[in-house]
Amino acid sequence: MALASQQSQTEDLRLVMRRLGEAARAAAARLALASNETKNRALTAAAKAIRANAGKILAANAADMEGAGKRGLSAAMLDRLMLDSKRIEAMAAGLEAVAELPDPIGTVLKEWTRPNGLKIARVRVPLGVIGIIYESRPNVTADAAGLCLKSGNAAILRGGSESFESSNAIAECMLEGLRAGGLPEACVQMVPTRAREAVGIMLQMSDVIDVIIPRGGRSLIERVTAESKIPVIKHLEGICHVYVSNTADPEMARKIVFNSKMRRTGVCGAAETLLVADAAAKTILPLIIDDLAKAGCEVRGDAATQKLDKRVVPATEADWDTEYLDAIISVKVVKDVDEAIAHINKHGSHHTESIVTSDAAEAEKFLTNIDSGILLHNASTQFADGGEFGMGAEIGISTGKLHARGPVGAEQLTSYKYVVRGSGQVRP
Amino acid sequence: MALASQQSQTEDLRLVMRRLGEAARAAAARLALASNETKNRALTAAAKAIRANAGKILAANAADMEGAGKRGLSAAMLDRLMLDSKRIEAMAAGLEAVAELPDPIGTVLKEWTRPNGLKIARVRVPLGVIGIIYESRPNVTADAAGLCLKSGNAAILRGGSESFESSNAIAECMLEGLRAGGLPEACVQMVPTRAREAVGIMLQMSDVIDVIIPRGGRSLIERVTAESKIPVIKHLEGICHVYVSNTADPEMARKIVFNSKMRRTGVCGAAETLLVADAAAKTILPLIIDDLAKAGCEVRGDAATQKLDKRVVPATEADWDTEYLDAIISVKVVKDVDEAIAHINKHGSHHTESIVTSDAAEAEKFLTNIDSGILLHNASTQFADGGEFGMGAEIGISTGKLHARGPVGAEQLTSYKYVVRGSGQVRP
Numbered sequence: 001m002a003l004a005s006q007q008s009q010t011e012d013l014r015l016v017m018r019r020l021g022e023a024a025r026a027a028a029a030r031l032a033l034a035s036n037e038t039k040n041r042a043l044t045a046a047a048k049a050i051r052a053n054a055g056k057i058l059a060a061n062a063a064d065m066e067g068a069g070k071r072g073l074s075a076a077m078l079d080r081l082m083l084d085s086k087r088i089e090a091m092a093a094g095l096e097a098v099a100e101l102p103d104p105i106g107t108v109l110k111e112w113t114r115p116n117g118l119k120i121a122r123v124r125v126p127l128g129v130i131g132i133i134y135e136s137r138p139n140v141t142a143d144a145a146g147l148c149l150k151s152g153n154a155a156i157l158r159g160g161s162e163s164f165e166s167s168n169a170i171a172e173c174m175l176e177g178l179r180a181g182g183l184p185e186a187c188v189q190m191v192p193t194r195a196r197e198a199v200g201i202m203l204q205m206s207d208v209i210d211v212i213i214p215r216g217g218r219s220l221i222e223r224v225t226a227e228s229k230i231p232v233i234k235h236l237e238g239i240c241h242v243y244v245s246n247t248a249d250p251e252m253a254r255k256i257v258f259n260s261k262m263r264r265t266g267v268c269g270a271a272e273t274l275l276v277a278d279a280a281a282k283t284i285l286p287l288i289i290d291d292l293a294k295a296g297c298e299v300r301g302d303a304a305t306q307k308l309d310k311r312v313v314p315a316t317e318a319d320w321d322t323e324y325l326d327a328i329i330s331v332k333v334v335k336d337v338d339e340a341i342a343h344i345n346k347h348g349s350h351h352t353e354s355i356v357t358s359d360a361a362e363a364e365k366f367l368t369n370i371d372s373g374i375l376l377h378n379a380s381t382q383f384a385d386g387g388e389f390g391m392g393a394e395i396g397i398s399t400g401k402l403h404a405r406g407p408v409g410a411e412q413l414t415s416y417k418y419v420v421r422g423s424g425q426v427r428p
Numbered sequence: 429m430a431l432a433s434q435q436s437q438t439e440d441l442r443l444v445m446r447r448l449g450e451a452a453r454a455a456a457a458r459l460a461l462a463s464n465e466t467k468n469r470a471l472t473a474a475a476k477a478i479r480a481n482a483g484k485i486l487a488a489n490a491a492d493m494e495g496a497g498k499r500g501l502s503a504a505m506l507d508r509l510m511l512d513s514k515r516i517e518a519m520a521a522g523l524e525a526v527a528e529l530p531d532p533i534g535t536v537l538k539e540w541t542r543p544n545g546l547k548i549a550r551v552r553v554p555l556g557v558i559g560i561i562y563e564s565r566p567n568v569t570a571d572a573a574g575l576c577l578k579s580g581n582a583a584i585l586r587g588g589s590e591s592f593e594s595s596n597a598i599a600e601c602m603l604e605g606l607r608a609g610g611l612p613e614a615c616v617q618m619v620p621t622r623a624r625e626a627v628g629i630m631l632q633m634s635d636v637i638d639v640i641i642p643r644g645g646r647s648l649i650e651r652v653t654a655e656s657k658i659p660v661i662k663h664l665e666g667i668c669h670v671y672v673s674n675t676a677d678p679e680m681a682r683k684i685v686f687n688s689k690m691r692r693t694g695v696c697g698a699a700e701t702l703l704v705a706d707a708a709a710k711t712i713l714p715l716i717i718d719d720l721a722k723a724g725c726e727v728r729g730d731a732a733t734q735k736l737d738k739r740v741v742p743a744t745e746a747d748w749d750t751e752y753l754d755a756i757i758s759v760k761v762v763k764d765v766d767e768a769i770a771h772i773n774k775h776g777s778h779h780t781e782s783i784v785t786s787d788a789a790e791a792e793k794f795l796t797n798i799d800s801g802i803l804l805h806n807a808s809t810q811f812a813d814g815g816e817f818g819m820g821a822e823i824g825i826s827t828g829k830l831h832a833r834g835p836v837g838a839e840q841l842t843s844y845k846y847v848v849r850g851s852g853q854v855r856p
Contacts, residue, residue: 029773033797114818118807127829128799210829231659231830252852259854345457367847369461371556379546379850388855389846390542401555401638401843402659403831415829418817419795422807424680426687427816 021208027186036103046177126152136160235396238268245357246279269384449636455614464531474605554580564588663824666696673785674707697812
């Protein structure tokens with residue numbers, strides 16, 4: 001009996017998810033044709049609704065926080081779950097910023113005429129239906145829904161179960177926006193259950209969902225990638241490097257390394273490993289280590305680095321492959337830029353790397369020969385961010401090479417189609 | 429004992445595939461940096477080698493054909509497997525045509541400067557390692573290897589087992605080309621066994637293969653998609669439509685429908701369903717049916733179409749969802765362009781559709797509201813081809829929306845990275 005009842009519950013859930021998917025598909029067809037004005041009206045009305053309903057959102061969040069506290073969530077997870085008036089205002093302002101972006105849809109990306117007179121245009125169109133699976137960070141609900149809406153895609157959102165009430169309160173405001181824009185409510189849908197099984201069902205719905213974007217830690221992304229029958233835009237870890245050349249300006253190197261590591265240690269663009277050219281190890285590196293150690297950063301070094309400062313602890317092999325997301329840095333002295341490039345291509349995660357050098361040829365070698373999404377010369381790795389790139393907002397930094405690489409903004413949530421205009425041409 | 433031996437064989441195969449993958453990864457890193465001149469030298473030398481070794485290739489093909497004949501392959505499959513001097517010359521000429529294409533790699537796709545002075549460039553780079561899985565069409569070996577090479581990607585090729593000898597003989601010529609260009613031989617590798625298990629192992633190698641492109645029929649593509657842990661660029665079926673409006677020029681409509689269906693019936697861009705506006709059904713449609721029937725095409729029509737000509741046989745519901753790849757067409761009379769659009773979005777495969785009309789507004793509606801990769805106005809669906817688009821060569825027509833849509837040429841086999849140039853900027 002219990003088994004039968006469980007099976008029937010799974011069947012019910014399948015049906016619920018199926019209806020959600022079909023509603024999204026139908027809404028996406030309408031949203032694909034919506035004007036920029038319509039989409040912006042929905043976005044700004046949603047922002048207004050978030051401000052007007054701040055009280056309700058905070059109450060829902062308080063309920064979530066209470067539940068999470070009872071379940072013994074870590075302080076870091078509680079901090080991500082927590083909303084306050086500042087974070088609510090940031091969500092509303094974020095939606096308004098997305099509204100101000102140019103409409104990516106309908107843009108002619110390329111146009112040419114063939115010798116037979118056919119006029120071919122590659123035109124930007126939405127992807128269709130995007131499934132977003134995220135952890136208990138309720139603000140992702142507004143951020144992701146806003147970017148999907150602007151890029152003409154219907155969104156199916158599945159947030160962490162601890163943020164269920166908060167995310168739903170925010171989604172209600174998105175619906176108010178959609179109604180104000182005269183758009184179907186199914187443009188933004190939350191999975192209406194905490195049941196973990198819903199994710200598994202969602203990942204099989206390749207006929208109604210075009211792409212899955214997981215946002216969260218490694219285990220979430222690995223689970224989604226392993227199970228999904230739908231293409232995934234991945235945002236894996238950032239094992240980011242800074243390489244300081246012997247020709248680096250010492251003050252610039254100190255500033256860039258310190259900012260890359262310490263501005264915020266918990267972001268994917270934070271530097272995790274510092275590589276320093278042999279010749280610079282005795283001149284610049286001691287100053288850098290002193291800066292970091294004084295700020296409370298643990299420095300794990302190779303043998304050469306350990307000799308420079310007593311505060312340096314030994315690095316193990318595992319350190320070169322570790323994303324700390326904390327005030328810890330691994331440091332290695334290398335022969336030259338070639339050794340730095342080889343180290344990064346071996347140990348990096350293809351995310352973001354920076355070289356500090358005044359040698360232009362050396363910089364070009366670094367920028368060209370490393371296979372990462374973002375490569376910087378004389379700038380901090382912490383610029384790895386859609387906002388800093390001028391994209392307005394981002395849903396994450398893709399570490400994959402297919403479809404989107406680096407910051408994923410509204411433009412990256414699109415596809416294209418070919419429109420061919422003729423005058424009766426047939427193919428010989 | 430038998431089981432242990434089988435397990436050990438599987439282990440051996442895994443090891444072979446692992447080495448293949450690692451060699452490809454290393455070769456890809458070098459190929460990514462190769463100049464256009466180097467790649468072109470390899471391509472033209474490979475073309476020369478194919479011509480010089482035509483005798484060897486034909487002998488290998490004769491062995492394949494004999495084996496395939498014994499296994500009772502269908503006439504259509506034998507035709508695809510068969511090589512002759514004309515097909516060998518086409519392969520060589522194809523490689524030379526690819527050499528003449530502009531180098532897609534290194535192109536700056538977009539460039540902008542941020543208010544803080546950071547100069548950001550989006551630069552085109554190769555994908556890395558591409559796995560191509562195809563049926564027993566040995567010419568795909570040269571076509572696919574050539575496009576991968578031009579786009580800076582290492583290729584791992586797995587052809588159908590019946591074409592094993594032919595494909596290897598062609599791959600040998602590609603290696604001659606690589607040696608002539610001074611490029612690593614592992615830029616183009618054939619899976620060195622007929623064992624079916626090799627495909628399963630290949631589809632798990634997500635750490636060394638960046639994308640899988642299956643080329644072949646529905647069952648191959650479905651198997652690859654179901655099993656692959658690597659992103660797949662899919663080339664599914666083409667249920668292509670022609671819609672003839674009541675404002676269509678009758679002679680143009682006849683020409684376009686006839687060409688769309690009958691020029692070649694076995695290609696994915698061949699029309700499978702004809703939709704005709706109510707008002708045109710009695711004037712233009714009888715002429716179109718007569719053209720098709722006289723050329724030996726079976727016409728399957730709805731009730732309205734059946735009334736027009738005795739040669740029309742009844743269409744069933746299944747016909748609207750069928751890719752015939754044969755001299756058969758399904759015909760339906762619809763009220764207007766809206767009904768045509770709804771039919772195509774419901775029954776089409778998002779491949780290629782054409783409208784014949786002299787009403788510009790109606791054409792725009794069709795081009796905008798249908799969610800297919802290629803949409804044509806007053807032109808034959810048989811233009812759905814990379815060569816006809818001016819791409820030089822193609823590896824297929826993608827029916828997916830992620831990464832590449834429509835014809836997949838050298839440009840579509842690339843990714844990009846961001847190169848950011850600063851002067852000491854740190855993030856506030």
